[in-house]
Amino acid sequence: MTLEDAADDASLVTELALRSPYPILPTPDEIERLEFQHSVVSQILGGRFLPAIGHFDIHTRLKILDCGSGSGTWASEIGFALPESTVTGFDIFDVPAKFKPANVDFVVADANDHPMPFADSTYDIIHSRFLFLGITNWLRYILELKRLVKPNTGEIHMIETTAPPLLVGDDDTSLLRELVDTSLGQANISIVVASKLGDYCRAAGLTVTHEKMYPFAYGDWPEDPEQSRIGGLMLSCTMEGVEKITRRFCETKGYDSKPYMAQLGAYLDQKRKPAGEIWYVVAKKMD
Template identity: 30%
Template sequence: MGNKISKTSKKSTPLPSTNTQEDSDFRYIEGRRYHNGESVKYPLPNDDEVDRLHQQHFLLRYVWQRNFGAPVKHILNQDGTKVLDVGCGAGSWILEMASNYPNTQFTGLDISPIQPSEIKPKKVNFVIANVLDKLPFENDTFDYIFQRFLVSVIPKDSWPDVINELTRVLKPGGYLELVEINPIPFQLGPVTSLYFNAVEKILQLRDLDQQIPYKLRSYFEQHGNLENITEEKNRLPYGPETGKLGQAAIENSNLAFSHAKPFLLEAIKISSEEFDNNLDVSAKELNEFDSYHETCCVYARKKGNY
């Protein structure tokens, strides 16, 4: 299915937790709620994105056949281990990891308060914060930091600063893992190309870098305080041989198109009705043209010992 991977006891201290935002933090377009901050680049809404984000998590777990790549299983099984998930979204990754590793304390950080607040494991908490700001944690706080799919969040020139900040709050000997996707698939049909050409324009206008999956390793190498750097590549496929996986990926893609519709319409310059009708054509093309995204996972250890 085109998803083969290629490889080139501590004391627990509660972490800060907050999950509220003001109405002024949002704006509404055609009944959908979007972030309102000038520094927020994310083009998708934060109202009913939850289901799509859950689906995306399970797609990626199936494609990679795992939830993480860094060699941290032994750390996760120790009492008091602290893990940070940056850009946690709906909390899908954290909730599954917390079930698998009940001795670990998990903290999810996101700009949107869309995570579960009532029904969640005791050792899970969520912090509302912007990764582009200074993280609300002390130096050397976490044993493992995971971040996935922030290509549509972090501006091109901000990636080194974000990696610096993630490394700051990572303990010496701990692991940092970033997973990114090229948001523009390969092998596209004519109608689907219109949508993704619009996506590319939006990324450029917001100073976002679709090439970031291919730059992560060099950013890690340039940092100077990260070692044992490993890069792995994979594909998120849509084609006919992928069966239910491909169909779920197509559904996820079309949901993302629908959710970003106000911004895509500005770039495509077609009617709202034509936009909706073409989604069915795009779904067929993704399958027939055997389209796929490239994804990349890079992880490394922070220099020093526990």
């Protein structure tokens, strides 16, 4: 799909999405992939909402901000679970949530635009997940979240993941590595932010109250049946996303995508036992 083809779908693709550094356009099939990804990641984390908090009282009244809502699944689900709370989600496109409760609203906004269109010290919970392909300055972004969260009682929940590295000197993936490194470098995007989330939060003057790493496999190579099952699901979801990113980068540069797509199989070859990490950090703004 070309950028022009995607732009014809006015229900999803906005001008903001087209100029964003985020490399995957919000087409209907991408929204489906994000919904699938949410389900798989929830299994890795052991919860669909915020595992560090656990159980919510249904009568809890919170103001919740969901950054980079994607398919809108997370915001909608927590909205259903907490009907007396208010949830605001935003993304660089019109979030097409299939089932949205009345207490959930979505707006179009860019996490890289500062200030973001939200009031100071407003939110009890800020949720930020898998934005590593879209944020160009992480410290600035976290400082903005610090502005938005309520002091002392509010919490910022950040969840990011890693991907298997494209190794220097690996002839089987050399073209792919050059394409990805060049494209992400030009967009000022770092894909190794996950393990640094806590450090960024501390540098922003936040107090980190929870920091945990969840390892997982990309594929069914683990001997443990449950890890193998989840790894197979994660591989399927990730491979589709990587294919879209590769095509988008090739389109942007005017390259023939075939030789680059041919190296994707080697990148996540099960003989290499590809693995990743999900980092989950909770931080607070203390007076």
